[in-house]
Amino acid sequence: MTPPLLSIDNVTKRYGAVTALERVSFDVYPGEVLALLGDNGAGKSTLIKIIAGAQPPSSGRLIFDGREVSFAGPAEAKAVGIETVYQDLSLCPNADVVANFFMGRERVRRFLGLEWLQERAMEEETREALAGIGARVPNLRAKVETLSGGQRQAIELARFVHWGGRLVLLDEPFAALGVTQTRRGLELIEQVRARGVAVIVITHNVLHAFQVADRMVVLHQGRVAGVRRRQDTSHEEIVALITTGSAAMAA
Numbered sequence: 147m148t149p150p151l152l153s154i155d156n157v158t159k160r161y162g163a164v165t166a167l168e169r170v171s172f173d174v175y176p177g178e179v180l181a182l183l184g185d186n187g188a189g190k191s192t193l194i195k196i197i198a199g200a201q202p203p204s205s206g207r208l209i210f211d212g213r214e215v216s217f218a219g220p221a222e223a224k225a226v227g228i229e230t231v232y233q234d235l236s237l238c239p240n241a242d243v244v245a246n247f248f249m250g251r252e253r254v255r256r257f258l259g260l261e262w263l264q265e266r267a268m269e270e271e272t273r274e275a276l277a278g279i280g281a282r283v284p285n286l287r288a289k290v291e292t293l294s295g296g297q298r299q300a301i302e303l304a305r306f307v308h309w310g311g312r313l314v315l316l317d318e319p320f321a322a323l324g325v326t327q328t329r330r331g332l333e334l335i336e337q338v339r340a341r342g343v344a345v346i347v348i349t350h351n352v353l354h355a356f357q358v359a360d361r362m363v364v365l366h367q368g369r370v371a372g373v374r375r376r377q378d379t380s381h382e383e384i385v386a387l388i389t390t391g392s393a394a395m396a397a
């Protein structure tokens with residue numbers, strides 16, 4: 147059996163007197179889409195921040211690729227291939243698609259003490275990477291600020307995959323998207339997963355979870371109320387886990 151890419155092992159997080167997460171444990175496998183569900187305040191964002199290195203757990207361990215990891219910040223998580231993709235925050239709005247795709251990794255040619263960007267090659271590489279996950283962005287020279295939320299998301303996901311990302315965290319990725327863009331977003335996730343990347347999607351939308359996730363982890367008041375494979379559960383059971391922390395109501 148494939149070993150997990152990430153194991154969350156007994157993670158607890160306290161903010162003063164508030165316990166946001168209590169002994170949370172579950173595994174995430176490569177090429178798997180896992181939906182993280184829970185009511186407001188259940189602890190989803192806190193868990194995502196811990197996985198992405200934005201906050202340390204109060205106790206417990208993260209084991210990534212077989213080794214215990216402890217991140218001092220998001221840059222350290224990013225260095226091993228874990229990243230949160232937001233719709234806007236990590237793109238530079240007044241730069242074009244290609245510039246955003248290569249941000250900090252530009253291909254430069256040097257000759258006789260001069261250096262210049264290999265624009266044509268970078269554009270081609272960007273085009274191929276976007277096509278590789280089925281993303282539709284017609285004009286690669288358009289500034290990102292002129293693009294739709296869905297297109298920005300596509301650029302970030304393609305960039306993540308292209309530069310060797312292993313585990314991507316999506317926090318309510320469809321919250322600001324319309325119906326068509328949401329459908330495309332779901333298709334993109336499918337493509338990303340097909341590349342062997344693990345995807346954790348936070349969502350309030352049980353329907354989306356059933357459309358995209360292999361497994362669902364439900365948090366309730368900071369604890370894991372249940373972990374279910376999509377084919378072994380029902381809409382009713384997941385809603386019961388979210389609202390009461392127990393599947394008994396759905397039985």
Ligand SMILES: Nc1ncnc2c1ncn2[C@@H]1O[C@H](COP(=O)(O)OP(=O)(O)OP(=O)(O)O)[C@@H](O)[C@H]1O
Pocket residue numbers: 161164165166184185186187188189190191192193
């Ligand atoms: N920085 C903080 N300081 C104090 N308490 C916090 C902090 N961050 C989160 N909490 C508390 O931890 C608990 C879990 O919050 P969290 O934001 O992780 O939940 P969530 O499931 O993401 O909720 P939502 O769906 O509303 O975003 C809540 O009780 C929240 O008030």
